[in-house]
Amino acid sequence: MSAASATTIGFVGLGVMGAPMCRNIALKHPGDVIAFDMNASAFAGLEGTKATRAQTLAEIAQRADIVFLSLPGDKQVEQVCLGAEGLASGSRRPAIIIDLSTTTVAGARNVAERLASKGVAFADAPVARTREAAQRGELSIMVGADEALFARIAPLLSYMGSDVTHCGAVGCGQVVKLVNNALLFENTVAIAEMMVVGARGGVRPEVLIEAVSKGSGDSFALRNHARKAMLPRQFPDKAFSPEYVLKDISCVLELAEQVGVSAHATQLAQRYYTATATNGWSGRYFPAVIEVVDRAIELPSGAKD
Structure with a gap:
């Protein structure tokens, strides 16, 4: 079994951009994909794929090795990552969290530092272009991460983006x-x-x-x-x-x-x-x-x- 096929990907946030991004992951990733959104109707965007629905963030944290986020802003990213019931709150945590949201630079760096203290790597990877580009898997993705982490996550980002650019350290994507x-x-x-x-x-x-x-x-x-x-x-x-x-x-x-x-x-x-x-x-x-x-x-x- 390859490393990719053994990797379970989690996805949190199935909004206007999140749903088509998650759909592309589910269609292209050889391993399991599990998704969470507070709005049950959001899962309609994943119909016809192998993606399964998580009932809670804790379920994502328990099962996923790498988690993508597509959320409205700083407050939601911080809560999902570091809140009392967030991805890093339990004994089992994802190895990597990749934030596709648009946030403040300071917010991205703060979350990265706090996750690092819990043994979780973090990359900011905000996306550009339209919903139609998201549906086609042709987004531009701007990544803030160290060299080693970028090398590891770039193939996964290519599920969603036709242009994936390493912009520098954490926060530089934002x-x-x-x-x-x-x-x-x-x-x-x-x-x-x-x-x-x-x-x-x-x-x-x-x-x-x-x-x-x-x-x-x-x-x-x-x-x-x-x-x-x-x-x-x-x-x-x-x-x-x-x-x-x-x-x-x-x-x-x-x-x-x-x-x-x-x-x-x-x-x-x-x-x-x-x-x-x-x-x-x-x-x-x-x-x-x-x-x-x-x-x-x-x-x-x-x-x-």
Whole structure:
């Protein structure tokens, strides 16, 4: 029996991104896969795979050698890992915990240090790209871990990602993910402003997007968020909402302050998405920020105004 086939993988958190990631693991990993989510309906995303359902976190800790997490943020990651009924609370613990969530850098490093004292290795491995990419197993995964741990977990991450990058020590995966997200959110705001400017200047939005996508103003956000959501003005529920954007932006601004950078562009984006969340697009897909621009909705004052 190979080492891979003898390894049992646990997965905690079967949300919008977690369910397709876990599904890919269950379809590709030769060993057992066991999953946990507090919402019973979340397991529908694993139908047709060999993944089995755990009733508790303790069951994951008892059975799994390596556990992946896909959770909303710092508080949930800390609770699942180190809480009274968390993965490291019992006598039998996973050897490795890999966090696919987006958290603060300080939070990742704190959890890693506390788990290390309990003999559990930890890597932060936040993911980028869309839910569709998660379904295809084509995510970009940014990993913070030491060299030896990265070498061990990279083949498992390749179940979910087509691009797996070792960014440095623990926490560095979160640094890169937060930078990635900030650039996306800020670019989306800039595109929203220029789509409205272009339309009022007499250029049809679809023509503007097509022309700019062939020039130096091209970007992932233009080809995806602008073309697929901002052009048709379709901002569905249960997508990446402005509230999620604001959570990530707060993490970016915390990091910027810690390293002594005044991130003014990110602060402006924060004001735009706050206006989006509080003026009718709460819970809707975040490119709805274009409506804030188009309707000339007043932005809230910045924290340092």
